[in-house]
Amino acid sequence: MLNRSGGTKGGWVSTTVVIGIDLGGTDIKGGLVAHDGRVLERRIVATEAFGGPDHVVGRIIALAQSLRESAASRGIEVAGVGIGAPGSISSREGMIVSPPNLPRWDRVPVVEPVRSAISLPISLENDANAAVLGEFWRGAGRDCDDVAMLTLGTGIGGGVMLGGQLWRGRFENAAEFGHMIVEMNGVACKCGQRGCLEAYASATATAARATDRVWRGEASSLKTLLDRAGALTARDVVEAASAGDSLAAQVWDETCGYLAVACVNLQHVLNLERIILAGGMSAAGVPLLDGVRRHFDRLMWPDVGDRPQLVLAELGNDAGFIGCAYLALQAAGGERVGVA
């Protein structure tokens, strides 16, 4: 197993460097990452999803090649590439199955074309799993073997490490935390279920709940913003709440309450050491963390001794490619890395 502490004993005898690539609907993030987790270089290019799967796979290859050339110019050889991709992937077949934010992609092979173009070992992982691996290795999950991460954005995803290992599930579809049902017979979720966490506590759902109440005529400082911008964001809601707006505070508090229910339920199922709040909404910082913690303490049974730490993610948008680098290091025999 990879030495998570990084660093070598007895000085820099050798350095293994890998490439981590995080494919998103808007952009592709890539980085050169050393065996101890240091990011030597990061690059971002537009996904250009409109060009279709072949075009995007070509852009992944070009990004990997440019990072490899950059490494070569410093005399460093790259040991492998890890790729994170949205939605379902088949690691066995090396393909992206049906990414929600890359329309018209269906079972697109990725591992084979990238491998044949650049002749390096290629690993493929779901992007939510890659992000939890990144935080586990170098971020908010350091020194912690049993950790779940809730990724809060337009939707809600996540990942879970048990005993220091990623738990992918029987059908490689574990940690779909956004689709835990938190309201019996609740509002429709775009997944087809009703009452999903995502339908109440995602950034989208939070903004929609506030918008709805302002439209219905409730008094709020958000009214001016809505009239001017035509739409609200979760950031608008949390900022207005922090500035003392009562409606915004209620909406934000509801969001934190639903997230806390999810954390309580995760704890009763998995009995974790730590739960990480990540994704775009985690940029809200203290208002998110304090809100979720307050509701968690209210909702969770009073037994001491089995409460998880609730923390914010630390790596931001870098978590995905850093986690992919971790995978690439493992594939490259990372077990032996970090010990001189």
Add this chain to the structure above:
Amino acid sequence: MLNRSGGTKGGWVSTTVVIGIDLGGTDIKGGLVAHDGRVLERRIVATEAFGGPDHVVGRIIALAQSLRESAASRGIEVAGVGIGAPGSISSREGMIVSPPNLPRWDRVPVVEPVRSAISLPISLENDANAAVLGEFWRGAGRDCDDVAMLTLGTGIGGGVMLGGQLWRGRFENAAEFGHMIVEMNGVACKCGQRGCLEAYASATATAARATDRVWRGEASSLKTLLDRAGALTARDVVEAASAGDSLAAQVWDETCGYLAVACVNLQHVLNLERIILAGGMSAAGVPLLDGVRRHFDRLMWPDVGDRPQLVLAELGNDAGFIGCAYLALQAAGGERVGVA
């Protein structure tokens, strides 16, 4: 890892036999179990919990000794003892921490006194985990590595196997399925939370919901039964529902609905191959299984390919001591058992 298929190649060259003991609030079940899972003998004695911890531990020792003597009379040597106990246990310290149905027990050492009395290796496990190990080995979880079990009785407990290993959790308190919150701000649960699965879908809660509605004057065949017996059971409810009573059918359907929400949420978190419905309520059989399956199919997203099998437990009250025997076999080097 223990060969779950049991049986020896090339005939009965050798047989490893262990003792499994399942401590309950009312009785203590014990069995002599062969390496292939055959139950050679089973015995039940009263717990006599009124006598206090020392008395009960003495009864465990006496039961183990009588089973060992029975084995000796057939020329069989016992390789070890596995003990399952209610509530929290500390496997490291070999003690029962605070069993809910053994009042006034607090941190009672079990492993050491039993070991010194009978000089055999002793394993200790939580009873819910022991039961899932039993079903995993010889019951409804056969040929399945990723399985959760919901134990439905007075309360709701459970256990979970991931990748063929029991997942105990960071604080040895995983799989507390009964305390997943299924109703925000719902009814009070005796654990101190509100809206727990157990407070809606346990046998106790099911009977209480029916009783409440009959008392409030709703028409039901259960009225006569309630007047005569003074109380209803979950069995009364499911029998009346099967006989066509409309109120009973509604109450039972609600119970199945809540259980299905729990199964959906477990699936989104863990992505399992199979979910086993066990415990006293699983004796209801088809009305339970069909009810939970129907609601599960209604509630779970329509994606094919990641649905768990929902099944009934197969071992009944034997699951606990059989699972304890499995533990004892593993401790006795079960890896080498079952291959001549």
